[in-house]
Amino acid sequence: MTWNLIGHEWATQLLQGHIENNTLRHAYLITGPSDIGKKNLAIRFIQAICCPNSKGPGIPCLECSTCTRLQRLEHPDLYPITVEKGSKQIKIDQVREMVRTLSLTPYEASRRFGLLIDFELANRSAQNSLLKTLEEPPGSVILILTAVSASSLFETVASRCEEVKLNPVPIQTTRIGLENLYQIPGDQADFLAHISGGKPELALAYHQDPEILERRNTLLDQHYEILYGDSVARFAYANQLVKNPVMVQEMLDTWSSIWHDILMQTGKSDTPIRNIDREGEIKSIIRSVDLQEAKSAVNLFRRAHSLLQNNSNLKLTVEDLFLQLPTIPR
Ligand SMILES: [Zn+2]
Structure with missing residues (x-):
């Protein structure tokens, strides 16, 4: 764990190699599911390039002023952009302003960095406005994009970046990381490693904000109730849930994780x-559900997720999902 990150050791080694061998690219694209650690990897990479107290080629100290300001996204040579509060998209003005700033000479570091977080949320014109910089980058600039996948971006954008594709982190690796890097006691680390499903940032969010864990528990309780419930109960719950789109996303994540367990x-x-704390529940659902129904349910969640990513109607999508889930007899 040279970069004090949970998992992604091969990616760390690859990027360290680029620093050590002086083969840094002008643009990187770090891809993978939400909460897997894409942004953290990007920040570590920039710290490893810039740290004046590095403990060896590509090993940042993580303590100096440069490292800490980069960590807080407050370093003058780092220009981060992501979706602004209240907006659903990264907009062209944000990218233009970044491109303009990056063309200036660095203040402190030997390079300037553009960090484009969740760039799959950039609209067409915003993506296009990055193309020229990707084609002819100023010599001292490194762009790091993060996105769920290369295919979520325009091919013209993705193909001009070196992709670093992150996979879910094994349970054991997550557990050890939580214990060693965050001093989380063994039992709790093991529990968090399981329920976070290979997403270290989610495990940490559960640990640092008990409300998120509480919401997960509530959502899983409600899931169980919904499976017993008739269509009236399902409509009523859908109506209540869609008032909070963040909860809808968390519902999709937690409920689909239960159905993944049921399918397995x-x-x-x-x-x-x-969901090791829900083993009894999973077993009782399995008594009424066969393999085909479990597969269909997992697909229902995939479909709902992709519909909502493509801006389908929230209420209709959630209602449709709820009505199609199997009914469990009391
Ligand atoms: Zn440092």
């Missing part, structure tokens, strides 16, 4: 249960 169990897979 009905298919007699060796994959460990993710």
Whole structure:
């Protein structure tokens, strides 16, 4: 864990190699699911390039003023952009302003960095406005984009970046990381590593904000109720839930994780249960659900997720999902 990150050791080594061998690219694209640690990897990479007290090539001290300001996204040579509060998209003006600033000479570091977080949320004109910089980058500039996948960006953008594709982190690695880097006691670390499903940032969010963990528990309780409920109860719950789009996203994540567990169990897979605190519930659902129904349910969540990413009607999508979930007899 040279960069004090949970998992992604191969990516760390790859990027360290670029620093050590002086083969830095002008643009990187770090891809992977939400909460997997894309932004943290990007920041560590920039720290590793800039740290004046580095403990070796590509090893940042993580303590000096440069490292700490980069961590807080407050370094003058780092220009971060992401979706602004109240907006759903990264807009062209944000990218233009970044491109303009990056063309100036660095203040402190030997380079300037553009960090474009969740760039799949950039609209067409915003993505296009980055193309010229990607084609002819100023010599001292490094762009780092993060996105769920390369295919979520325009091909013209993705193909001009070196992709670093992050995968879910194994449970054991997450547990050890939580224990060693965050001093979380073994049992709690093991629990968080399981329920976060390979997403270290989610495990940390659960740990640092008990409300998020509480919401997960409430959502899982409600899921169980909904499976017993008739269509009237399902409509009523859908109506209440869609008033809070953030909760809808959390519902999709937690409920689909339960159905993933159900699918693995009905298919007699060796994959460990993710929601280890819900084993009894999972077993009782399995008594009424066969493999085909579990597969269909997992697909329902995938479909709802992708519909909502493409701005489908929230209420209709949620209602449709709820009505199609299997009914469990009391
Ligand atoms: Zn440092």
